[in-house]
Amino acid sequence: MLRLTDYEQEMLNGKYGKLKECALKKIVEYANALNAEELAEVTMAHIFCGNHGYLNVMKSDNVEEIISQMQYCSDELLPQEKFLAYAQSDCGPIDTINYSKMGVTNEEARKNQEFLEYYKKQGANIVGTCVPYMCGFIPLAGEHYVSSESHAVTLMNSLWSACGNSDGLEAGFWSAVCGRTPKWGNHIKENRKGTHVFNILCDIESSMDWDLLGYTIGRKLPTHSIPVINGLTTRPNIFNIKYFFAAMATTSGPEMCHIVGISPEAPDLETALGGKEPVSTINIRACDLQESFEILNINENKNDTKIDYISMGCPHYSIEELRQIANLLDGKKISNNTVLHIWTAPPIKYTADSCGYTETIENSGAIVLTGTCPLTSGKMPENTKTVAFDSAKQAHYIKPNKNVEVYYGSIEKCINSAIKGIWEV
Amino acid sequence: MGIRIYGRSAFRGIARGKALVSRETIQGWSGIDEETGIIVEIGHPFEGLCITGSILIISGGKGSNGWSCHFHAAKISGKCPAGMVFPKMDSRTGVAAVVTGVPVVTDLEEDVFDIVKTGDYVEVNGDEGYIEIIDKEGE
Numbered sequence: 034m035l036r037l038t039d040y041e042q043e044m045l046n047g048k049y050g051k052l053k054e055c056a057l058k059k060i061v062e063y064a065n066a067l068n069a070e071e072l073a074e075v076t077m078a079h080i081f082c083g084n085h086g087y088l089n090v091m092k093s094d095n096v097e098e099i100i101s102q103m104q105y106c107s108d109e110l111l112p113q114e115k116f117l118a119y120a121q122s123d124c125g126p127i128d129t130i131n132y133s134k135m136g137v138t139n140e141e142a143r144k145n146q147e148f149l150e151y152y153k154k155q156g157a158n159i160v161g162t163c164v165p166y167m168c169g170f171i172p173l174a175g176e177h178y179v180s181s182e183s184h185a186v187t188l189m190n191s192l193w194s195a196c197g198n199s200d201g202l203e204a205g206f207w208s209a210v211c212g213r214t215p216k217w218g219n220h221i222k223e224n225r226k227g228t229h230v231f232n233i234l235c236d237i238e239s240s241m242d243w244d245l246l247g248y249t250i251g252r253k254l255p256t257h258s259i260p261v262i263n264g265l266t267t268r269p270n271i272f273n274i275k276y277f278f279a280a281m282a283t284t285s286g287p288e289m290c291h292i293v294g295i296s297p298e299a300p301d302l303e304t305a306l307g308g309k310e311p312v313s314t315i316n317i318r319a320c321d322l323q324e325s326f327e328i329l330n331i332n333e334n335k336n337d338t339k340i341d342y343i344s345m346g347c348p349h350y351s352i353e354e355l356r357q358i359a360n361l362l363d364g365k366k367i368s369n370n371t372v373l374h375i376w377t378a379p380p381i382k383y384t385a386d387s388c389g390y391t392e393t394i395e396n397s398g399a400i401v402l403t404g405t406c407p408l409t410s411g412k413m414p415e416n417t418k419t420v421a422f423d424s425a426k427q428a429h430y431i432k433p434n435k436n437v438e439v440y441y442g443s444i445e446k447c448i449n450s451a452i453k454g455i456w457e458v
Numbered sequence: 459m460g461i462r463i464y465g466r467s468a469f470r471g472i473a474r475g476k477a478l479v480s481r482e483t484i485q486g487w488s489g490i491d492e493e494t495g496i497i498v499e500i501g502h503p504f505e506g507l508c509i510t511g512s513i514l515i516i517s518g519g520k521g522s523n524g525w526s527c528h529f530h531a532a533k534i535s536g537k538c539p540a541g542m543v544f545p546k547m548d549s550r551t552g553v554a555a556v557v558t559g560v561p562v563v564t565d566l567e568e569d570v571f572d573i574v575k576t577g578d579y580v581e582v583n584g585d586e587g588y589i590e591i592i593d594k595e596g597e
Contacts, residue, residue: 059556066468066552066562081524090492090531103530106557183523198549199519201526203557218549256483256517257546286483286520286550408487430488430522433498 035064036071044211052114055105056210063204069215073196077172078118078209079165079180081202082152083125084145086411096147104206113154117212120157121170123181124349124409125149128402129161135374135402135412157209161404162378164275164349169380172197174297177220179208183282184348184426188274191290194297196220199288219288225298226307227261227291229254235319238267241423241443244276245322248425251284252325253315261291261305268295275348280425329428329441330458334419338438339370340456342417343447344407346376347424352384355401359390361448367398368454372414379403399451407431421456423447460591463568467587468552471561473541474592477578478504479515481571486525486550495537513580513589514539515570519550526553533558541582543589545570563589 037045045061047054064072091099101107125145128135132142149159160168163182172178172195180186181202189195198218200208208214219225231253237246254260260281269277269292281287291299299305350358358375367373375394377385382403385391391401407413408430413420421440422428428441440456450456480503484490489499495510509532519525532538541561544551555562561584570589574580577595 062469062556063552066555066564067547067549068466068468068565081527087492087524087527087531090534102534103527106530106559181523183521186523199523199525200549201553201557202524203526203530204549204553205523215552256520257548283485283521286518286548288549430485433488433500 035061035069041072041213050112050114052105052111053117053211055107055111056207057213059106059203059207060211060213060215064215064217067215067217069217071216072213073177073216073220075118075177075179075208075212075214077170077176077178078116078120078205079123079170079178079182079185080120080152080157080205080209081181082122082149082157082159084148085126096151100151104203106203113151114210115156116209118209120155120209121165122149122152122157122159122161123165124163124405125161126405126410128404131402134400135410136415137412160378160380162349164351164378167351167381168378177214179205179214181205184275184279186288187278187282187290190219190225190288191278191292191296192274197288199286225289226259226309227299227305228258228312230261230263230302230306230311230314232264232314232316233262234264234316235322236266239443240273240276242322243269243273244280244425245325246317247277247280248284248325248329249317249321251281251287254285254287256286258312259289259291260287261293261299261302261311263293263302265292272351272354276424279348283426283429325425326441329425332438332440334438335458337455337457338419339454340419340421340440340450341370342372342414342420343451344374344376344420344427345423345444345447347406347408347422347427349381350375350377352381352388355381355385355390355394356388357444358448359393361445362397362399363393365397365452367451370454371451373399373451375399375401376406377401377403419456421447421450461573462588462590463566463570463573464588465563465566467584468544468547468564469555469560469562469584471584472581473513473561474579474581475511475513475540477515477574477576477580478507478509478512479571479574479576480504481517483518483520484516485521486519486528487522489521490528490532492528492531492537493535495532509539510537512539513541513543513582515543515574518544518546518548519554523550525550526557529554530557541584543570543582563587
């Protein structure tokens with residue numbers, strides 16, 4: 034049975050406003066679905082703001098109506114109360130400044146802005162990135178947060194012991210408004226112990242190795258289990274890790290992943306497992322990564338092919354990755370056959386502009402864009418028949434939805450292919 | 459009375475429909491088409507099938523945190539399942555239960571995947587917390 038504090042009961046009775054009442058009512062239903070016994074105080078919320086594709090089902094132009102229904106399940110229009118938690122926006126459906134470069138009309142941009150203004154009035158920081166932890170959203174160890182970005186949850190839980198679940202978009206808004214989430218799952222320390230050990234028997238070095246390792250572990254990870262990564266011969270950096278968790282959270286639903294020797298809750302294998310025997314131990318070899326690579330590159334076309342579009346920067350590139358891309362493209366020209374998009378967070382692009390990286394990249398003919406990606410926007414350049422990514426997440430998700438051939442490869446392969454205009458298989 | 463599997467109610471209400479059963483999870487993003495209710499996840503046992511009006515019995519959610527929103531959008535389009543059964547809840551399915559508002563049963567006493575098969579006509583009783591097979595497929 035769920036127990037509420039006096040304050041929570043007052044909020045549920047409407048004392049602090051209609052929106053908070055409505056949001057808390059949903060959190061209570063959610064807590065009951067999970068069989069949670071109490072609520073946790075949420076201090077930070079990373080929320081999915083903007084006129085996203087899934088909202089089209091409303092067939093409405095009224096932002097208030099769409100938000101009331103799709104975020105709070107209310108037929109009634111709800112008031113615009115302030116968020117109680119610190120709120121920061123996740124990716125939107127467009128680059129809010131250079132939208133025309135991704136084929137978005139002024140009207141679509143105006144509509145999206147209406148949504149963003151709505152959330153700004155509620156106190157959200159409109160940052161617009163899936164790497165919130167690189168742009169001011171850093172819940173500390175033991176701090177309860179919500180995030181609409183799957184890999185960000187795994188990363189913030191696993192790398193610095195913050196507490197979040199993969200709740201979903203609506204629950205993010207509920208928690209932002211009422212400052213509560215069910216105290217369940219990763220919000221309770223005892224639930225965070227590893228269950229499955231993955232012994233890594235091959236060298237994992239490049240970002241693509243980490244991407245493929247995440248995709249592979251996700252394929253082998255049973256539902257509702259917590260992986261422990263053991264036996265690494267090299268230490269990852271933060272840039273590797275974002276590929277790793279993004280890919281893992283594509284083929285499975287991990288909210289926590291212990292990396293022995295790196296995660297604070299996993300100084301050694303025994304601690305990661307909470308002193309228990311693992312449910313199972315799985316060995317990962319180079320052939321398993323190769324298998325993932327082949328799954329990501331399943332295409333009818335087995336020959337070298339003209340590549341129409343290459344998209345890089347999922348999860349959004351950090352400033353260091355943009356520096357590396359600038360170095361790879363310095364003095365080079367992208368083929369006329371190929372459109373190359375490089376995605377990052379708006380605050381990171383500001384830095385890249387002042388460092389000169391944007392200029393170097395764009396002098397090659399590539400375009401630096403922010404705040405979204407092909408997957409979140411649902412957009413690719415017109416007449417794209419062949420597309421390549423350096424991200425397993427994009428390659429995996431784009432496949433079912435678009436009638437295109439999808440290719441996957443390393444950062445270097447993507448850049449070289451953009452220069453040649455040809456993807457060599 | 460048909461075979462009953464007892465569990466716990468995760469969301470209230472009673473619904474009947476044909477079961478769609480898979481031990482595999484399903485992805486929300488690029489997993490279901492919210493305008494048609496058709497499952498589009500490549501290689502999923504349900505690929506090409508429609509969730510509309512079904513009793514969806516799967517082990518949980520996976521992939522993007524944008525999981526519940528696709529079921530929510532399917533609900534608005536009139537294309538969501540009539541009821542859902544998850545042997546164990548997780549945060550993705552918990553929110554999906556609330557936003558679709560359909561009867562959901564969980565924490566089952568027996569292995570539902572051994573007992574209920576795709577095509578069986580079943581009742582999800584989210585008021586009392588059980589699932590009952592009304593008609594076995596092909597019988």
